[in-house]
Structures are given as structure tokens and as C-alpha cells.
Amino acid sequence: MQYLVQLLISGLAIxxxxxxxxxxxxxxxxxxxxxxxxQGEMTMIxxxxxxxxxxxxxxxxxxxxxxxxxxxVLLGLIIERLVMRPMLGEPVFxxxxxxxxxxxxxxxAINFIWDAYPHGLDIGIGRGIVHLxxxxxxxxxxxxxxxxxxxxxAIWAFFRYSKVGVAMRAVAADDRTALLMGISATRVHALAxxxxxxxxxxxxxxxxxxxxxxxAMFQLGLKAFPATILGGLxxxxxxxxxxxxxxxTENLAGGYLGSGMKEVAGFAMIxxxxxxxxxxxxxxxxxxxx
Amino acid sequence: MRTGDYKQSYxxxxxxxxxxxxxxxxxxxxxxxxxxxxxxxxxxxxxxxIILITMTGALGLNILTGYTGLISLGHVGFLVTGAYxxxxxxxxxxxxxxxxxxxxxxxxxLASLIVGAPSLRLKGLYLAITTLAFSFIINTVILEMRWLxxxxxGIQVQRPEIFGISFDSDAAFTYLCLAIATLTLxxxxxxxxxxxxxxxxxxxxxxxxxxxxxxxLHAYKLFAFVTSAFxxxxxxxxxxxxxxxxxxxxxxxxxSIEALAILIVGGLGSALGAVLGTILIVLLPEATRxxxxxxxxxxxxxFTTGAQELKSMLYGLVIILFLRFQxxxxxxAWHDIRRTWVHWPLRY
Numbered sequence: 285m286q287y288l289v290q291l292l293i294s295g296l297a298i299x300x301x302x303x304x305x306x307x308x309x310x311x312x313x314x315x316x317x318x319x320x321x322x323q324g325e326m327t328m329i330x331x332x333x334x335x336x337x338x339x340x341x342x343x344x345x346x347x348x349x350x351x352x353x354x355x356x357v358l359l360g361l362i363i364e365r366l367v368m369r370p371m372l373g374e375p376v377f378x379x380x381x382x383x384x385x386x387x388x389x390x391x392x393a394i395n396f397i398w399d400a401y402p403h404g405l406d407i408g409i410g411r412g413i414v415h416l417x418x419x420x421x422x423x424x425x426x427x428x429x430x431x432x433x434x435x436x437x438a439i440w441a442f443f444r445y446s447k448v449g450v451a452m453r454a455v456a457a458d459d460r461t462a463l464l465m466g467i468s469a470t471r472v473h474a475l476a477x478x479x480x481x482x483x484x485x486x487x488x489x490x491x492x493x494x495x496x497x498x499x500a501m502f503q504l505g506l507k508a509f510p511a512t513i514l515g516g517l518x519x520x521x522x523x524x525x526x527x528x529x530x531x532x533t534e535n536l537a538g539g540y541l542g543s544g545m546k547e548v549a550g551f552a553m554i555x556x557x558x559x560x561x562x563x564x565x566x567x568x569x570x571x572x573x574x
Numbered sequence: 575m576r577t578g579d580y581k582q583s584y585x586x587x588x589x590x591x592x593x594x595x596x597x598x599x600x601x602x603x604x605x606x607x608x609x610x611x612x613x614x615x616x617x618x619x620x621x622x623x624i625i626l627i628t629m630t631g632a633l634g635l636n637i638l639t640g641y642t643g644l645i646s647l648g649h650v651g652f653l654v655t656g657a658y659x660x661x662x663x664x665x666x667x668x669x670x671x672x673x674x675x676x677x678x679x680x681x682x683x684l685a686s687l688i689v690g691a692p693s694l695r696l697k698g699l700y701l702a703i704t705t706l707a708f709s710f711i712i713n714t715v716i717l718e719m720r721w722l723x724x725x726x727x728g729i730q731v732q733r734p735e736i737f738g739i740s741f742d743s744d745a746a747f748t749y750l751c752l753a754i755a756t757l758t759l760x761x762x763x764x765x766x767x768x769x770x771x772x773x774x775x776x777x778x779x780x781x782x783x784x785x786x787x788x789x790x791l792h793a794y795k796l797f798a799f800v801t802s803a804f805x806x807x808x809x810x811x812x813x814x815x816x817x818x819x820x821x822x823x824x825x826x827x828x829x830s831i832e833a834l835a836i837l838i839v840g841g842l843g844s845a846l847g848a849v850l851g852t853i854l855i856v857l858l859p860e861a862t863r864x865x866x867x868x869x870x871x872x873x874x875x876x877f878t879t880g881a882q883e884l885k886s887m888l889y890g891l892v893i894i895l896f897l898r899f900q901x902x903x904x905x906x907a908w909h910d911i912r913r914t915w916v917h918w919p920l921r922y
Binding site for chain 2: 319367370371374376377378379380381382384385386387388389391392393395396506509510513517542544545547548551552554555558559563
């Protein structure tokens with residue numbers, strides 16, 4: 285029983301990280317209609333920058349957090365302006381392939397700039413252990429779950445009530461009509477890339493807090509894929525919850541079926557889900573006309 | 575001077591090669607390739623082998639992604655399945671190499687039915703992600719089936735001997751690669767100009783419209799998957815033999831990206847494009863290294879230490895630049911040049 289609870293809690297914690305990155309995917313998909321294959325790499329860059337700040341400038345929590353968020357915003361804006369905006373109006377296939385190219389470039393750039401050894405992000409928090417009854421939980425694990433829930437609520441409110449959120453939904457639904465209504469699609473896209481980069485970056489920093497930074501971290505992006513697919517590419521909230529579900533499934537499969545199964549449990553799950561609901565659990569079916 | 579395409583029958587429209595000069599140049603190219611092993615040193619020969627093997631794989635992916643428009647991010651899964659099928663049959667059960675090659679085609683083809691079946695309901699990005707998932711699952715399956723595949727330890731593969739001819743030397747193995755690559759090229763060109771190929775292209779252009787015209791979507795999509803996986807599997811077997819060692823690490827996920835990069839750089843949906851793209855992508859790192867070493871010895875040193883990173887950075891950059899500035903790929907550029915050449919000084 286204790287083993288099960290332990291698996292569930294660590295599943296929730298890693299699932300919350302997947303959820304954050306999956307929300308990053310969904311925010312971009314929701315406003316631009318693209319899957320950003322470079323999400324994992326963007327997450328990784330933010331985490332590495334946070335680590336660099338903590339080792340060179342100051343280990344203060346707030347300095348590191350502010351620096352990481354600023355870096356993530358800049359990263360999102362730069363990528364949108366330099367790489368994605370010239371592709372505006374091109375077919376989806378071409379644009380998605382551009383993000384794959386971007387992913388490859390960013391990944392090698394990271395290996396080029398930083399070294400290939402694992403690093404722990406140590407800013408004095410996150411590795412302490414809190415005892416709930418007989419079960420020990422890391423503070424970082426609690427923090428990431430709380431952050432995910434807070435962000436989920438904030439983003440739900442943002443898309444539901446704020447003017448900008450409604451504009452983003454409008455651009456996603458029909459960019460031409462949105463343009464005619466006076467919404468600047470390019471600005472909405474820029475905002476989406478920045479927001480997505482920050483949300484996923486927070487996930488990356490939490491990952492670095494609880495586990496370690498390493499060149500294999502881009503796989504977080506691949507792991508978060510199933511979460512987005514599960515929730516539906518266009519469902520931001522669904523993606524967040526999908527992350528939790530994938531995290532739990534993965535940990536249960538790893539705990540009871542062996543470590544090989546842990547790696548692929550998420551992928552096996554999305555194949556099954558897609559067979560039943562090809563547009564995700566919370567996604568909307570789009571009707572196609574010839 | 576050639577003033578236009580005067581086609582008077584359907585036979586002429588679908589002919590494999592429609593003008594005598596193309597016959598001539600194809601024959602010259604083939605003869606040059608046959609002569610190549612006698613002329614080239616072993617370093618250049620290894621590039622020729624890699625180009626021929628990669629070309630086979632790229633042509634396989636071209637059937638699925640280029641002709642039928644089904645994006646696959648998991649083609650390395652078929653590659654590794656083919657390599658393992660060959661290695662297990664030949665090295666472990668001592669079957670003749672021909673049986674091994676047959677298995678290297680059939681086993682991925684069967685695997686593709688498993689991936690293809692759920693994919694019938696999926697389109698575009700969702701399909702791409704399912705194939706991605708497949709390639710990760712297949713790696714785990716291979717690592718877990720230790721009794722058959724030796725798990726992470728991998729399998730040694732010898733160069734084959736077929737009909738008493740030993741393909742042990744590099745030159746002989748190049749001929750084997752050349753034969754298989756040529757056969758694959760002919761097969762894909764013939765598929766493209768047949769009823770099946772036209773159905774593939776119709777599905778790519780608009781699957782709802784294709785269905786209305788009476789094309790059985792499920793059958794043709796599955797057929798595209800099976801053919802593509804068969805060819806890719808054989809390329810995988812060749813690559814395994816080339817490496818002389820088959821393991822999961824030998825077939826990284828980057829190969830899937832490389833294959834897509836080849837198709838995009840060459841021009842999507844064209845066999846010629848796959849060939850040109852392969853040549854460019856395979857020779858790109860080497861060409862860059864040469865350019866770097868021309869500038870200074872110090873830059874050359876940087877290239878040697880960070881070779882792997884720079885190589886993949888180049889892939890990424892080339893993909894992005896081609897998509898941005900020449901979305902029709904090398905084939906599109908070639909068509910433009912040819913048109914300008916023929917019609918000059920007129921615009922068209």
C-alpha cells in the first residue's frame with residue numbers, strides 16, 4: 285500500500301512537470317495551429333539558464349526565478365520573430381518541420397554551450413523532505429503540483445475572461461476573420477510563444493530542482509507529447525491534466541511491470557486513446573469540408 | 575531544340591523515361607557507378623555505400639510521406655526492425671542471406687500493419703506522433719526480447735555471401751548496395767506511374783475527394799505503409815551489415831529526422847528528389863568540414879571536437895533554410911534551371 289502511494293505521489297510530481305510542458309504545447313497549438321517539436325529543447329534551455337544564473341550570479345530563489353522567466357520570454361519571442369514568423373501562411377507540414385529543424389539546432393547548441401555532464405540546480409529549496417504520515421515527499425514535488433494547479437486555474441481564467449485570451453481563441457478559430465476584426469495575429473502568436481516558453485520553462489526548472497540537468501533532458505518534450513495528445517492538442521487544461529495522468533501511468537507501469545515499460549507506457553497509452561478518440565480526450569473534433 | 579512535350583497516348587504520359595538524352599545520361603551514371611569502386615579510395619567508397627543505403631531508406635519513406643502524404647516520424651523503427659530481422663535470421667539462426675533480406679523486408683512490413691491499422695483514423699500531426707510513439711515502443715520491445723535479440727548487447731553481422739559470391743570486400747558490398755538501390759529506385763518509379771501510385775497521390779492531395787472517387791482509403795494507406803516499411807527494412811539490413819553490428823544505439827531517433835530532411839531538401843514526393851536530397855545531406859558534413867579546413871586549422875579543430883553537434887546543427891539549419899527559401903527542394907530548383915535554360919531569353 286505504501287509502495288502504491290509512493291508511486292502515485294512521485295507519478296503526480298513528474299506528471300505535473302509533463303503537464304506544464306504539455307500546456308506549453310497546447311498554448312502554441314491553440315493560437316497558431318502548430319505542434320512545436322522544439323518545446324522540450326526550449327524547456328531545457330530555460331532550465332540551463334536558470335542553472336547558470338544560480339552558479340554565476342546568485343543562488344537567491346527570486347533572482348533565479350526572475351532570470352529564468354525573463355530568459356524564457358526572450359527565447360520565445362526571438363524564436364517566434366526569427367524562425368516562425370517568416371513561415372506564416374505556409375502549409376502546416378512545412379511549419380511543423382521547421383520546428384523539428386529548430387529542435388535539432390537548439391539541442392546541439394545546448395551541447396555546444398554547456399557541457400555534457402549532469403548538474404543539480406541547487407538554490408536551497410526543493411530537496412527537503414516533508415513527512416506525511418509514513419510517506420516522505422520532497423518539497424519540490426509538492427511545489428510543482430501546486431504550481432501546476434495554480435497555472436491551470438490562471439490560464440483557464442485568462443482564456444475565459446481576458447480580452448487577450450479571447451483574441452487568442454479567435455485567432456486559433458479563424459485567423460482571417462480575427463484579422464478583419466482588428467486583432468493582430470502576429471502579436472497574438474508572439475504572445476503565445478512567449479507564454480508557452482515560460483510555462484514549459486517553469487516545468488524545466490522544477491525538473492532541474494528535483495532531478496538533474498543533463499543533455500538527455502530534451503526527452504521531457506517527447507514524454508510530454510502523450511500528455512498533450514491525451515488531453516487534446518487544443519485543450520490547454522486537458523493537457524495539464526493529461527500530464528498528471530501520464531505521470532501516474534508511467535510510474536505505476538515502472539513500479540509493477542519493470543523499468544522498460546516505464547519508458548513507453550505513455551506512448552502505448554496514446555496509441556490506445558487515439559484509436560478510440562482520434563482528437564484526444566478533451567479535444568474538439570474538427571469537421572472537414574472538401 | 576526541344577520545344578515542348580508532345581504526348582499522344584497514355585503510354586507516353588506514364589513512360590518511365592520520356593526522352594533519349596535522359597536514357598543516355600542514366601546509362602552514363604550507372605556505368606560511372608559501376609566503375610566507381612575501381613577508381614575511388616576506401617574513404618570515398620564508404621561515402622558511396624552510405625549514400626546508396628540512405629537512398630534506399632529515403633525512397634522507402636518517400637512512398638509513405640512523399641507520395642501518400644502520411645508523415646512518419648518513426649521510420650527509424652522500421653529501419654531497426656529490418657536490421658534486427660536480418661541479424662537474427664542470418665547471424666543467430668544461420669539462414670542464407672537471401673532469406674535474411676526477405677525477412678528484413680517482411681518483418682517491418684508486418685510491424686507496419688500494426689502501426690498502420692490505428693493510423694487509418696488519424697491524420698497529420700496525430701499520425702506523426704503515433705509513428706513517433708511506435709519507434710520508441712519498438713526500441714523497448716527489442717531491448718526486452720533478450721532471448722531473441724541479445725538485448726542491449728546487440729548482434730554481430732558478417733558481410734553476406736549470395737550464390738557463392740562473397741560480398742566481403744568494400745567494392746563487392748558497394749555493388750550489392752548499388753543493385754538494391756537501383757532496384758528500389760525502379761520499383762518506386764514504377765509504383766508512382768501505376769494505378770496504385772496515382773491513388774497514393776490522390777490520397778495525399780485530398781483524401782476525402784479521393785474516397786469519393788472510389789479509392790479505398792484503408793487498403794491504399796495500409797499498402798503505402800507496408801511497401802514503405804518493406805523497403806526501409808531492407809535498407810536497415812544493409813545499414814546493419816555496413817556497421818557490421820546491430821544494436822538499438824546504432825539507430826538513433828535522429829535518423830528519422832535525417833530521412834525527413836532528405837525528402838524536404840530533395841523535394842517532397844519525387845524519387846529524383848530523394849536521390850538528390852540523400853547526396854546533399856550525406857555529403858553536407860564532409861563538405862562543411864572541407865570548407866572549414868580551408869579557412870584555418872583552428873576552425874578545423876573546432877569541427878573535430880564538436881563534430882556531432884555541428885553535424886546535427888547543419889541538418890536543422892538546412893531543413894529550415896530549404897523550407898523557407900526553396901520549399902520545392904532541389905528538384906524544384908532543377909526544374910526552374912531547366913526551364914530557364916530551355917526557354918531563355920523568353921520567360922516561359
